[in-house]
Amino acid sequence: MAMAARLRSSITGFTNSLISDSLSSHRSTVTISQQLRNFASGSAPKDVKIKVPVAMFGGSGNYASALYIAAAKANALEKVESELADFVSATTKATTFSQFMKDLAVPADIRVKAINEISAQAKFSDITKNFLVVLADNGRLRHVDTISKRFSDLTMAHRGEVKAIVTTVIPLPPAEEKELKETLQEILGKGKKVHLEQKIDPSILGGLVVEFGQKVFDMSIKTRARQMERFLRDPVNFDA
Numbered sequence: 377m378a379m380a381a382r383l384r385s386s387i388t389g390f391t392n393s394l395i396s397d398s399l400s401s402h403r404s405t406v407t408i409s410q411q412l413r414n415f416a417s418g419s420a421p422k423d424v425k426i427k428v429p430v431a432m433f434g435g436s437g438n439y440a441s442a443l444y445i446a447a448a449k450a451n452a453l454e455k456v457e458s459e460l461a462d463f464v465s466a467t468t469k470a471t472t473f474s475q476f477m478k479d480l481a482v483p484a485d486i487r488v489k490a491i492n493e494i495s496a497q498a499k500f501s502d503i504t505k506n507f508l509v510v511l512a513d514n515g516r517l518r519h520v521d522t523i524s525k526r527f528s529d530l531t532m533a534h535r536g537e538v539k540a541i542v543t544t545v546i547p548l549p550p551a552e553e554k555e556l557k558e559t560l561q562e563i564l565g566k567g568k569k570v571h572l573e574q575k576i577d578p579s580i581l582g583g584l585v586v587e588f589g590q591k592v593f594d595m596s597i598k599t600r601a602r603q604m605e606r607f608l609r610d611p612v613n614f615d616a
Contacts, residue, residue, distance in 0.1 A: 415442055415510055429533035432526060436519055440526035443507050448534070450503055457531050459504040460524045463494075468521070477517035487512035537571040538564060543585040543596075545578050560588060 426448045432441045447456040467473050476482060476490070491512045495505035511517045532539060540560050542548065548556065553572065560570045577585075582597035 415446055415506060428530055430530060432530070435516070436522045436526050439507075439511070439516065439519075439523045440530060443503075443523070443527055444530045444534075446503050446507070452501060452503055453531050453534060455501055456504050456507075457528060459498075459500050460507075460520075460527060462498070463500075463504075463508065464521050464524045477520070480515050484513050484515070487515075487517060491517075532571055535569070536567060537569045538588070539571050539573060541573045541575055541587040543575040543577050543580060543587075545576070545580060545582055547574060547576065548584075556586070560586075563588075 426445045428441045428444050432438065443456065443460075444453070447453045467477065473490075477487075488509055491505070491508045495508060500508075508517075508520070511520060511523070516523075529539070540557075542553075542556060553574070557570050557572045560572070564570060580596035580598045581601070583595045583600070585596050585599075586593040
C-alpha cells in the first residue's frame, strides 16, 4: 500500500475514535528548547557535527533546524522531508484531524497517541515519528505545515538549490517557464540550482513577479499601473 493511502487510512481510523478516547493528560516538565536539543542530539552518534545551511529564526525555525540536524546526522534528509510532506498533505485533506491538531484543549496524551498510531501504520522513520511526537506533546502540531516548509528550505539549501517564486495571473506555459528558469540559472551561475515555484494571483492583473533570494522583480501590470498613476499625479514643472 502506498504511503498516502496508509496515511489516509490511519488518520481516518484515528479520527473515528477521537470522541470515545478519554485519556488523561500530563505535561512533561522538560522545556521545549531542551526537548529540541535532546531530539537533535539523540538520533545519531555524538561525534557528528552538523550545522544548518541557513539560519532560521522563530519557533518554526527552531523546530525545523532541530529536525534538520537529526535527519542529517542519520543521513535521512530526503526520507524525512518526504515523510513530513506526506503527513502535511494527508492531514490537510482530513478536516476532522486538521481541527484536532489545532485544538489546544485536546490533552497532550491523546495527541501523542494519535501520532504514534499514525506513524506506525504509515511506517514513518523513527526521526519523523519522534519529531511529530515532540510537536504533539508541545501543542505545536498546528504549525506542522509551516515547519515542513522551513525544513524544505533547509534541505534545498543543503542540495545547493535556490527557490524562485514566480507569481502570474495564469500558469506559465512550459516554454516560458523553461526560459525563465534558464535566465535565473544564468544569474546564479555554477554550483547552484534553481527550484522554480509558481503562484497564481489574479490581483496582479498581468505580467509577473519574481522573488529570487533577497530580490523581488515586480513586472506586474498592477505595479506598472500604480507607477503610472503616481507619475501622472506629480506636478508638471514647465520651467524645467
